[in-house]
Amino acid sequence: MSEEANKKMYSADSIQALEGMEHVRMRPSMYIGDVGVRGLHHLVYEVVDNSIDEAMGGYCDSIQVIINEDNSITTKDNGRGIPVDLHKKEGVSALEVVMTKIGAGGKFDKDSYKVSGGLHGVGVSCVNALSSHLKATVYRDGKIWEQEYERGKTLYPVKSVGESKETGTVVTFMPDDTIFTQTIEYSYETLANRMRELSFLNKGVTITLTDKRHKDDKGEFISETFHSDEGLKEFIRFLDGTREPLIQSVISMEGEKNGIPVEVAMVYNTGYTENLHSYVNNINTHEGGTHLSGFRRGLTTTLKKYADNSGMLDKVKFEISGDDFREGLTAIVSVKVAEPQFEGQTKTKLGNREVTSAVSQAVSEMLTDYLEEHPDDAKQIVEKVKLAAQARHAAAKAREMVQRKNPMSVGGLPGKLSDCSEQDPTKCEVFLVEGDSAGGTAKQGRDRNFQAILPLRGKILNVEKAMQHKVFENEEIKNIYTALGVTIGTEEDSKALNLDKLRYHKVVIMCDADVDGSHIETLILTFFFRYMRELIEGGHVYIATPPLYLLKKGSKKRYAWNDKERDAIMKEMNGGASIQRYKGLGEMNAEQLWDTTMNPEFRTLRQVSIDNATESDRIFSMLMGDEVPPRREFIEKNAVYANIDV
C-alpha cells in the first residue's frame, strides 16, 4: 500500500477502533479486574500471555521481560511477530488492528487456546489503551516494523525502520498514571512469581526477568531466568520441597483426552493438609471447577479400587471418604480449554462439563499404571488413607465440640472475649491480641461500642504441623471460631466455611512489633490461610500496626512507625526530644494504644489478601513446616530485598 493510501485508510478506521479503546479507559476494571496493584501487573501478564501463546504453538522459545528504570515494561519474544500485512476487513496493518481494536484478540486462527473469560485474554489492545505510551516493534518478513501509540491512539501508520532476519515482537509500555492512580511501581517479586509459574506451566520456554531499577553487589541488574524441562513435575517439587515426602517419586502424566490437553502431577507427603492447584489456559483457577472435580473423582475411584483389590481395607470398620485420599497430597492439574466458561465469585471456577471426564480418565490411567508398577508406594499411600479416615472420625467429634455451646461461657461466647455492644456485624471489629496483659490494655483503650477484644494466650498452635482433630481441639482456636461466629459446613459444601453468622466484619490481628510478635502474627495467619481462607478472601482480615517509637519534647508527643519517620520527627522537633522505643504493646497505656493503633481516624490497618495462592501455600509450608534451612534462606533473601527497597 502506498504511504498516501495507508494514511487515508488509517484515519477512516480509527474512528470505530477508538470507541472500544475509550470504553476500556472509562471502565478499566471491566477488562483487567481493578486499577490497583493487581491490575497494574495484569498488563504485563496480558502481553506475556501472547508470547506464551506463540510458544505453545511451537513458534517461540524465549521471552524477556524488563522492568525499565522509569517503571515502564519491555517484553521481547522470538515468536512469529505480530502480522503487519493489510488486514482486509479493517483496511490497515494487522499490527494496528491487534493494538487498537478491542476484542480482535489478535489471533486470527482458531486453534489457539485464548481465554475468553477471566482476567487475561482481553488482548494487547487493552494494555495499549491503559498505557500513556506504547511502542510495538515487529521483526517479520525480513524487516523491522514499528508503530507507537499514546493512550491507545495511533501516532503514525506502521512503518518499516530496518531489515532483519529475526522474527519476534518487542513491546514497551508505560502504564497510564491517570488510570493507575494508586501506584505504577512494579513489584519484582510479583512478576518473578508469575514468570516462574508460567515457566513450569509451559515447559521448554525460557523466560528472563530483569529489573533495571536495581543493581546487585556486582553492579549488574537484578535478573532471573526461569526455565523448566519437566514442567509440572518440577513445579510439584518446588511447591512441596519443604515437606517430608511419603513416596519418593512424583506421579505425573501429560496427554490429550477427548481433545482436551491435560497435565497432572502429584505427590504425597507425611503432612495432613491437602494442596490442590489447578490451572486453565495458564490461569490459576482458585475456585476449582470441573477439572478439579475430575481429578478428585479419578483419584478416589482408582485408589479405592486398588485398595479394595489389595485386601488392605478388609479389616477396616469405619467408612473411608474422598477427603481421606487427599491428606498429605499436593497436586497440580493443568488443562487447556478452547472456550472456557468461568464461573464463581471471582470468575476462577471452570464450568465446562466435558472437562470432568477427560481429567478423571487421565488420572485413572496414570494412577493405575503407577500403583501397578510401584507396589511399595501403593502400600504407603493406602496406609496413610486409613490413618486419615481414622483421624477424620476423631476430628468430626472435636468439630462438634467447636459448634456446641461451651458451658463455661456466657451466651455461647468464649469467657475471654470482651464483646462490643453494636449488633450490626458490618460495623463491628474484633482485635485478636497477643497475651492477657496487652489484652487488658486493649480492653481499656477500645471503643466498646463497636470494638471487641479476644486475648490469645501466647503462641497459638502451629496448624501446619498438627493433625486436623488437634486443631479443632485446641482451646484458643475453638475460641476464635465461637467468637467470630464462624462454623464449618454450608448447604453446598460440608467442608466450606460458613460466614453467614460472622459477628465482625473486621478481624484485626494485633501483635507486638518485634520478632516474637511477627511469629505469632504468622501463626495466626497460617491458621486463617488453612482453615478460614474464605475469611481472608472476603477481605475481613487485617493487621494492626502499632508504632515503634514515642518522641517527647516538653508537652509535645509524636509517634513514629519506622526509623526514617523517627529521624524526620526528631528534626522537626529541632532535636533534643526523648525517644522511647516500644518493645511491646504492653508498654503502651490504654490511651496511647487507642490513639495510635485502634482509633479508626488515625490507625493504619493492613488488609490481608491472597495475591497468589500457589505461592502463599509454598511460603506457609516453608515458614511453618519442619525444615529449617529453606526458612533461613527465605528470610535472608527477603532481607536483601528489604535493603534494596530502602
Ligand code: 0RA
Ligand atoms: C496476532 C496474530 C499472530 C500472532 C500475534 C498476534 C502475536 C502477538 C503478540 C504479542 C506479543 N508477542 C506476540 N506474538 C505474536 C499470528 C501470527 C501468524 O499467523 O503468523
